[in-house]
Amino acid sequence: MGARHSAADVAVVGGGPAGAAAAIACALRGLRVTLFERGASGRDSPGETLHPGIEPLLAQLGVGAGLAAVTGARHPGIWTEWGGPRKFEPFGADAGGPWRGFQVKRGEFDAMLRSRAQALGVVLRQPVAVGPPLLRDGAVCGLETDAGPVPARLVIDATGRSRWLGRALGIDSPASSPPLLARYGYVRGSCPQRDGAPLMAGDAAGWTWTALVRPDTYQWTHLALDGGKPAADWLPEELRGLLPLGRARGADVTWRLAAQPAGPGWFMVGDAAALLDPSSARGVMKALMSGMAAAHLGAAVLAGQAPAAQTALAYRDWLAAWFAADAARMGAFYRGLGAAGFA
Ligand SMILES: Cc1cc2nc3c(=O)[nH]c(=O)nc-3n(C[C@H](O)[C@H](O)[C@H](O)COP(=O)(O)OP(=O)(O)OC[C@H]3O[C@@H](n4cnc5c(N)ncnc54)[C@H](O)[C@@H]3O)c2cc1C
Structure with missing residues (x-):
């Protein structure tokens, strides 16, 4: 079997923030990881405003020092205007001065994360066309690619709104907002x-x-x-x-939560698992956190340190609680504005 077809412990599909974070976190745990990204490098995508709270997460992933180079502007807070006078909402401050958010160049931000993954030994396949997942006895055990099948002990779907694995497995991701x-x-x-x-x-x-x-x-x-x-x-x-x-x-950006975001041999992370509209302003942060969480849990399962079925349920409950809290907050806000259709 040639190098292009070599097996991985973990195959991550989608090289955005969720997938790159999952790949880095798996590699940091000593796993052999292949990351599959269909798009060309440097492509810009929306999702550029990052809260200052992103810094500790990026430091954990080992890219904290690179953040300045992919930042195009910084801001100490946000102006808001909702049917009343415009007001400024600062992020906060400490002895070092006001906390400032980041306007990152997303193409460069995502490429920085993928480079970090590669530096840790992750094999990056980009651009690549990914086919259906490989299945054995109801479990996901790899995926088809344009270079042939790739067996993997764990497959992580980080394909964002395209929900590659969820669609292939027929997993429901019901809308919980009006179409947005x-x-x-x-x-x-x-x-x-x-x-x-x-x-x-x-x-x-x-x-x-x-x-x-x-x-x-x-x-x-x-x-x-x-x-x-x-x-x-x-x-x-x-x-x-x-x-x-x-x-x-x-x-x-209709709100959606996958009914089952993990199962035998697989996890969904980032927008592929849970999607809210961008007013939540935390899509990238959640993508990083869910990618890191899936890597942590998946590595424990692969090492025989955690039971697969219970771990998948724990991940589902963690995502669902997070999603419900954000959806309740955003729904109350939209209802307060007089918008219809938000439960
Ligand atoms: C208009 C808009 C504005 C936003 N503004 C903000 C903001 O200011 N701040 C914020 O935090 N969030 C914002 N978001 C949300 C944010 O963009 C997402 O939450 C975040 O990008 C999710 O990361 P992800 O890695 O899950 O998915 P994505 O960033 O969508 O990455 C998915 C990756 O998977 C790849 N892919 C897809 N299908 C396949 C396949 N079949 N095979 C291989 N690769 C595949 C894609 O090319 C892509 O690189 C915004 C979203 C929108 C739509």
């Missing part, structure tokens, strides 16, 4: 009022996020809560007149 489509885009130019900190503004019809992501470049996201669809060339008011960089894009 986020539209987002980038503009170049100058908007001095947005240079100090991002703005989250909204009402019952929806919310709009605007942020400086790097010098001269701003990102916006708009989420309609009333099912409305803005015109293709729509821009937030404060960014009108600036130069759009490409076309606005859309992402389905």
